[in-house]
Amino acid sequence: MGIVRWLFDAQLVIGDQTVLWREVIGNVFGLLSALGGMRRKVWAWPVGIAGNALLFTVFMGALFDTPNPVNLLGQAGRQVMFILVSVYGWYRWTHRADEATTVLEPKWASWRSRALLVVALVGGTAVLTPVFRALGSYEPVWSDAWIFVGSLLATYGMAKGWVEFWLIWVAVDLVGVPLLFSAGYYASGLMYVVYGAFTLAGFFVWMAQGRKPSAAPVTVG
Template identity: 55%
Template sequence: MDLFIGLLDARLSIGGTTILWREIIGNAFGLACAYGGMRRVVWAWPVGIVGNALLFTVFLGGVFHTPQDLDLYGQAGRQVMFIAVSLYGWWRWARTRAAGRREAAGVDPSRSVVAAVRPRWATGRQRAAMAAFWVAGTVACAWAFTALGSWGPWADAWIFTGSMLATWGMARGLTEFWLVWIGVDIVGVPLLLAGGYYPSAVLYLVYAGFVIWGFVTWLRAGRAEPAAPAPAPARVGS
């Protein structure tokens, strides 16, 4: 237990600024998850969950006595949200990949690699619903985060709600989720720099370029690949 606590509290000093190693490691797992998402492989989801668990303790700085000593309830809360939505995405992608493998085996038995999801564009109604959710969610969460005493509640709320939309969009295979991440990054980088969360801010900057790459990759895949089979419905009693 002492070794585990020691690893959690391990710190790095750069230019007089103290940074927790678990913030760096948690963000590295997040970047690996994004890469797996771009490649549309199921392991992206569990890798992301590990990073979310680490970052949850980072953004509750006042509770866990981090160097920043700031409580960003939106940033911490979105790690919990990520874990919940990631479990759904993990389940959905695993089922879709299994269905794709069964279909591929019937056509070409030698084909063993099947993407877990086929990218597609959201419908106009879905886009309108997503935009309305982002606005309404930001207002509601900003009110809640202000009441809790969060630092930077409005930016925190925008990031939290956008992250929820992006993760849900990734699970559903909607190409727009990459664009939602750009909107999150635009607000996230200034917030994290101002709060002293430098590894996370750097990740957001790196992620912005990565998001463009991922968007182009999904766009091409959506045009080139045939429609993926829908997961078979679960039978009662199975």
């Protein structure tokens, strides 16, 4: 119980700003998970789940009595979603009938799947924005909804092994950075800047893998 209490109580004071260590550690776990995902390693999923659990307690600031009482319902909700989808991804990556290793071969999504992803991102944001607003999420609420829906789709795309999932993360990061800084979640905002560069690099790495002769003819829908 000592480590749990430390995670909940430990704070880092920078000037007049207070940052929770669990926000820092949760984001580091998220970065490690992204690194593992870029290298197509199965361990990326459990590491990500641990980070998601920590960050959920951070973004529900009022509920968990943190120094920052701002609730970002989309950010908190996506941590729960990450855990659920990550369990699916973890299972999928470890139960591939055609793979004897723990490395995933990237695939390009079909044009139909790409169109459905765009429709789901825009439509899901439109549907959830009034819901999050009614629940008291931080303004601009559409940003919180965009991040939630985009994160769901990106994680699903990663589980499917689609190269395009990295581009969804880029779209999430572009909206997430200004939202997190404006809400006072500076550690997460800085990490989103790192994620933005990292997701672009990840896209090009997976794109190169997807163009290899063994993977190029494969599209999944």
